[in-house]
Amino acid sequence: MTEAARKVAEETEQRLDDLAESVQHRFDRITKGRLSDQIQTGRFSGRDDRGTVGSGQVGRGAGEVRSDQHRRERGRSR
Numbered sequence: 001m002t003e004a005a006r007k008v009a010e011e012t013e014q015r016l017d018d019l020a021e022s023v024q025h026r027f028d029r030i031t032k033g034r035l036s037d038q039i040q041t042g043r044f045s046g047r048d049d050r051g052t053v054g055s056g057q058v059g060r061g062a063g064e065v066r067s068d069q070h071r072r073e074r075g076r077s078r
Contacts, residue, residue, distance in 0.1 A: 001009070
């Protein structure tokens with residue numbers, strides 16, 4: 001690799017590192033740690049507030065909702 005190409009590669013790498021750091025800071029500022037706080041408190045572990053394990057089913061997926069909508073449009077109910 002020539003010296004000029006190496007210098008361009010290093011500058012590009014530095015710019016990408018700076019961009020990644022900027023994006024991380026913005027994400028942290030927007031979420032204000034809420035996502036990591038929820039993960040640490042077990043928000044997504046399937047446990048409820050009492051610490052017991054729930055059914056694991058949070059809600060209906062978009063595909064299931066769409067299927068129901070299509071059935072209704074065709075005159076069939078679920």
